[in-house]
Amino acid sequence: GAGVSQSPRYKVAKRGQDVALRCDPISGHVSLFWYQQALGQGPEFLTYFQNEAQLDKSGLPSDRFFAERPEGSVSTLKIQRTQQEDSAVYLCASSLGQRLGYEQYFGPGTRLTVT
Amino acid sequence: AQSVTQLGSHVSVSEGALVLLRCNYSSSVPPYLFWYVQYPNQGLQLLLKYTSAATLVKGINGFEAEFKKSETSFHLTKPSAHMSDAAEYFCAVSDGAAGNKLTFGGGTRVLVKP
Numbered sequence: 534g535a536g537v538s539q540s541p542r543y544k545v546a547k548r549g550q551d552v553a554l555r556c557d558p559i560s561g562h563v564s565l566f567w568y569q570q571a572l573g574q575g576p577e578f579l580t581y582f583q584n585e586a587q588l589d590k591s592g593l594p595s596d597r598f599f600a601e602r603p604e605g606s607v608s609t610l611k612i613q614r615t616q617q618e619d620s621a622v623y624l625c626a627s628s629l630g631q632r633l634g635y636e637q638y639f640g641p642g643t644r645l646t647v648t
Numbered sequence: 649a650q651s652v653t654q655l656g657s658h659v660s661v662s663e664g665a666l667v668l669l670r671c672n673y674s675s676s677v678p679p680y681l682f683w684y685v686q687y688p689n690q691g692l693q694l695l696l697k698y699t700s701a702a703t704l705v706k707g708i709n710g711f712e713a714e715f716k717k718s719e720t721s722f723h724l725t726k727p728s729a730h731m732s733d734a735a736e737y738f739c740a741v742s743d744g745a746a747g748n749k750l751t752f753g754g755g756t757r758v759l760v761k762p
Binding site: 588 | 652654657680684689690691692693694697699738740745747748749750751752753754755
């Protein structure tokens with residue numbers, strides 16, 4: 534079956550614009566994660582959903598970041614009033630559930646450039 | 649809190665030589681440990697994982713890693729490098745928090761010389 538898909542793959546935004554990044558997880562995967570990967574660094578956790586419930590958003594860097602997964606499938610990460618420091622690759626991952634050791638499957642990411 | 653340190657942001661190896669990527673972790677509970685590979689403009693692909701079974705873990709593409717609790721290490725090795733191994737490698741740890749969120753190291757970029 535299809536893997537995790539993300540759209541758009543590339544996004545250029547002017548500073549102050551709002552952006553929305555979409556993630557389509559693997560069908561049937563309960564858990565969904567968003568990570569932020571700055572240039573030359575490892576991914577950093579942003580937020581976690583179990584079905585439609587957002588159980589952890591401790592990694593969101595500011596209140597300009599908002600994520601949702603209203604029907605427990607597709608998720609959207611929204612960034613309001615983008616700043617240059619928001620430039621990064623945003624990775625989405627999904628897994629079967631929350632049992633320790635379940636593999637997370639990653640999408641190709643959305644590269645956001647804020648000018 | 650947990651953390652991961654990868655020694656060496658860049659590693660250069662000759663084709664056919666041993667690949668050794670170092671990873672040290674800290675975790676307040678018995679960890680699960682992972683190695684991922686990332687090719688340019690692609691997402692992360694799981695190479696292998698340690699989940700408290702055998703301490704020597706074999707993964708895809710000929711890679712393996714050994715969990716050493718006394719050294720808090722999980723180093724990745726491959727006996728003979730291939731040109732296709734050129735990529736960035738990330739070590740990650742999970743302790744079960746937040747649905748098993750991953751904490752990643754900074755990554756090691758591997759260059760393979762012919």
